[in-house]
Amino acid sequence: MNVNYLNRVVDNELKMQLEAMGAVLIVGPKWCGKTTTAIQKAKSILKMQDPDKKNAYLATAQTKPSLLLIGDNPRLIDEWQMAPVLWDAVRTKVDERNEEGLFILTGSTIVDESTIMHSGAGRISKMMMRPMSLYESQESNGKISLQQLFNNKEIDIDGISSSLSIEELIFAACRGGWPSSLNKKTEQAKLFVVSSYIDNICEHDVSSVDGIKKEPNKIRALLKSYARNIATSATNKAILADVNANYNLSETSMYKYLNALERIYIIDDVPAWNPSIRSKTSIRSSKKKIFIDPSIAVASLDLSPASLIQDLHTFGFIFENLCIRDLKVYSNSLGGTISYYRDRFGLEADAVLHLKNGKYALIEFKLGSKDIELAAKHLLKLHALIIIHNNTNKSPKLREPDLLIVITGGEIAYTRQDGVKIIPIGCLKE
Numbered sequence: 431m432n433v434n435y436l437n438r439v440v441d442n443e444l445k446m447q448l449e450a451m452g453a454v455l456i457v458g459p460k461w462c463g464k465t466t467t468a469i470q471k472a473k474s475i476l477k478m479q480d481p482d483k484k485n486a487y488l489a490t491a492q493t494k495p496s497l498l499l500i501g502d503n504p505r506l507i508d509e510w511q512m513a514p515v516l517w518d519a520v521r522t523k524v525d526e527r528n529e530e531g532l533f534i535l536t537g538s539t540i541v542d543e544s545t546i547m548h549s550g551a552g553r554i555s556k557m558m559m560r561p562m563s564l565y566e567s568q569e570s571n572g573k574i575s576l577q578q579l580f581n582n583k584e585i586d587i588d589g590i591s592s593s594l595s596i597e598e599l600i601f602a603a604c605r606g607g608w609p610s611s612l613n614k615k616t617e618q619a620k621l622f623v624v625s626s627y628i629d630n631i632c633e634h635d636v637s638s639v640d641g642i643k644k645e646p647n648k649i650r651a652l653l654k655s656y657a658r659n660i661a662t663s664a665t666n667k668a669i670l671a672d673v674n675a676n677y678n679l680s681e682t683s684m685y686k687y688l689n690a691l692e693r694i695y696i697i698d699d700v701p702a703w704n705p706s707i708r709s710k711t712s713i714r715s716s717k718k719k720i721f722i723d724p725s726i727a728v729a730s731l732d733l734s735p736a737s738l739i740q741d742l743h744t745f746g747f748i749f750e751n752l753c754i755r756d757l758k759v760y761s762n763s764l765g766g767t768i769s770y771y772r773d774r775f776g777l778e779a780d781a782v783l784h785l786k787n788g789k790y791a792l793i794e795f796k797l798g799s800k801d802i803e804l805a806a807k808h809l810l811k812l813h814a815l816i817i818i819h820n821n822t823n824k825s826p827k828l829r830e831p832d833l834l835i836v837i838t839g840g841e842i843a844y845t846r847q848d849g850v851k852i853i854p855i856g857c858l859k860e
Contacts, residue, residue, distance in 0.1 A: 436609070438467050438566055439759050439860050440559050444534075445471070448504060451555040452524030453533035455510075457540070458559035459695035459722050460635070461627060463609040464536040465508050467559065472534055474501030478512040488513055495519040503532045510535040517541075517550065524553040539639055540693040560698075561607030561723040563759040564752075565859040569594060569602050572859030574843060576760045579851070580789050583833055590843040592856030596797075599839050599856070600745060601735045603752045606725025621734070624725040628653065631696060639690040644683075650730070651677050652687050656697070656719055657727035661750040661780075663702070663716045663772065698722040700754060703769035703782045705828055707819040714772040724751040742797060750780060750795045753837050753855055757783060757793070760860035771812065778808055791833035799840050806850040809834040 440456075447454045448471060456464045469475065476498055478487055490497050491513035499505060499519060510516045520533050535554070564570035573590045594602075604621055605611050611623040632646040632653075655672040666684065673679050679687075691697045699717040721727050727748055728738070738745045758768055765786030772778040781793040792812055794805035813831055820827050834850045843853050 435466065435470060436562070436566060436568065436612075438463065438559070439563065439762055440467060440557060441470070443557055443763050444468070447555045447557060448531040448534070450530060451553065452527070452530060453520050453535060453550075453554040455535045455537060455550075455554055455556045456559050457537050457556060457695070459561070460538045460630070461608050461610060461623075462559055462561045462722075464538070464559050465506075466609065468506045468508070468534045468536055472504050472506035474503070475506045476501070476508065478507070478509045484512075491515050496523065499523050499533070503529075504534050505532065506534045506536070508536050509538060511537045511539050511541045514541055517554075521550050521553050538694060540695075558762065560755060560759050561725075562609060562612075563607060563756040563859075564594075564602060564855060565756070566759070567602070567607060567612060569598065570756075570856045570858055572857070574853055574857045575859055576757075577764060577860060579833060579835075580764070580785065580791070583849075583851075587843045587845060587851060587853065590857055591841050592843075592854035593841075594854070594856030596742075596839060597735070597739060599749070600738050603724045603745070603748050604728045604733070604735050604738065606723045606728075607755065608723070608725070617735075624723075624729045628726065628729050631691075631694070635694050636687065636690045639693050640686075642686070644687060644690065648673070648677050648679050648683075649687060649691075652679070652684065652691075653696075653726070653730040656721070657730040659719045660724075660727045661718060661720065661747040661754075663714055663718050665716060695722050696726060698755075698758075700781070701769050703771045703779075705771075705816070705819075706823075706826065707815050707828065708773050708775075712773045712775065714774070718770050720751055720754055723755060724748045727751060746797045749797050749839055749855075753795045754781060756855065756858065757781060760858065761785065763860060777812055777815070779812055788829060789832040790829070791835055792831045793835045793837060795837050797839040799838065802836055802838065802852060805836045806834070806846060806848065809836070809850055810848060 456468055458464055495515050496519055507516060524532055565572045574587055578585055606624045608623050611620045614620045632649040636649050637644045651673045655669045670681055670684050698720050700720050701717050702715045704713050761783055767784050769782045770780055771782055779792040780795045784790040792809045794809060796802055796805045816828050816830055836852050837855050840854050843857055845851050
C-alpha cells in the first residue's frame with residue numbers, strides 16, 4: 431500500500447463490493463486514479479498495457495485466458511478491455527470458486543457488449559470513478575457533510591468557513607482533479623497534465639474506441655464547441671453548426687465522435703428531471719453539456735487561471751461543471767444521481783440530487799454572493815410549485831425536496847430564515 435496515497439471517496443465502496451461480489455469492475459476516464467486505488471486492495475497485478483509483456487498477454491488471452499488469472503487474490507487486471515475475453519474468464523472463475531473478492535478489473539473504455547458472452551450479473555459489480563473532488567485533493571476542508579445534511583437538515587452550519595480563495599478555486603478548476611497533477615512542482619507543470627491528456631484523446635483515444643480513424647483537428651473543434659456550451663442545454667445541432675463554421679463535419683460523424691467521447695468517459699452530460707408539475711411541453715428535456723472534469727473545458731478553450739480571473743462570467747460555467755463533478759463524487763456511496771430542472775418560464779434548479787432512499791435536494795450554483803438571493807428564490811418557487819401540484823392533484827404525489835441548497839464559491843456557510851442552505855464548495859464532502 432502506498433503511504434502517500436490520498437484517500438478517495440470510492441475506497442469504502444470498493445471494500446464493500448469486494449466483500450459482496452466475486453469481482454469488481456472500476457470504470458472511469460484515464461488518469462483519474464483507478465489503478466492506484468485498486469492497488470491499495472490488490473495482492474497481485476496484471477497490467478495489460480505493460481509494453482514489455484502486452485503482446486504475450488494478448489496471445490495468452492487468445493489461447494488460454496485462465497492463465498492470466500493466476501495470482502494472489504484479489505487479483506487486479508488493469509485495462510481488461512484490451513482483451514475482452516478476460517471478462518468471461520473472470521466470470522467463469524468466480525462461478526468455479528464461489529468466493530468473494532477474487533478480482534478487481536479496471537477499464538477506461540466502455541466495451542462493446544457484443545464482444546463478451548455474458549453480462550456478469552451476480553458475479554461482477556461495477557463502480558464509477560471520477561477525477562478527484564476538491565475534498566479528495568485536500569482543497570475543501572470537508573467541514574460540511576452531504577450525508578449528514580440529508581440525515582439531519584437542521585444541523586447547524588452557520589459560520590463554517592472555507593479558506594479557498596477565488597484565485598485558488600480557479601486554479602483548481604484549471605488544473606482539474608487528475609491525481610498526477612498534484613505531485614508536479616510548478617503550477618505550469620500541473621496545468622500541462624490536462625493539455626497532454628487532451629492531446630492523447632484527440633490523437634489516439636477517440637480512434638482506438640472502435641478502431642476507426644478520426645480526424646484529430648475535428649475532435650479538438652468538437653471539444654472546443656462543447657466547452658463553449660458547457661453547463662447549458664445547447665442542442666447537438668447547435669454544436670454541429672459551431673464546428674462547421676471552420677470544419678466540414680457531417681451529422682453522422684459528429685454522433686460517432688460524441689459516442690466515442692462518451693465511451694472513454696470524457697463527456698458526462700446531465701439529464702433533465704421531468705416531474706409532473708408542468709406540462710411536458712413546458713419542461714426542457716435536452717441534456718446539459720458537462721465534462722467529466724472542468725479542466726477539459728478550460729484546456730479545450732485555451733484558457734488559463736490568469737484569463738479566467740478577468741472573466742468571472744465564463745468561469746461561472748466552469749464552476750458549475752466543477753460542482754457537478756464534486757456532487758457526483760460525494761453522492762456515489764449514497765447511490766446518488768444528478769439531473770437538472772429548467773422550464774420555459776425561467777424556473778430552474780441547476781442540479782437535482784436524488785438518493786436511492788428517495789430523498790433529494792434542489793441545488794443552485796452561484797460563484798459570488800450577489801446572485802444568492804435570486805438562486806434561493808428559484809429553489810423556493812420550485813418547491814412551492816411541487817406543493818401546489820400535490821394539493822391540486824390526487825396522484826401522483828411528489829415528494830417535497832429534503833434540502834434546498836445554493837453552492838457558492840464564497841467563504842461562509844449559513845442557513846437562511848427560509849431554510850435555504852448556503853454552502854461554499856470549499857467546505858463540502860461526502
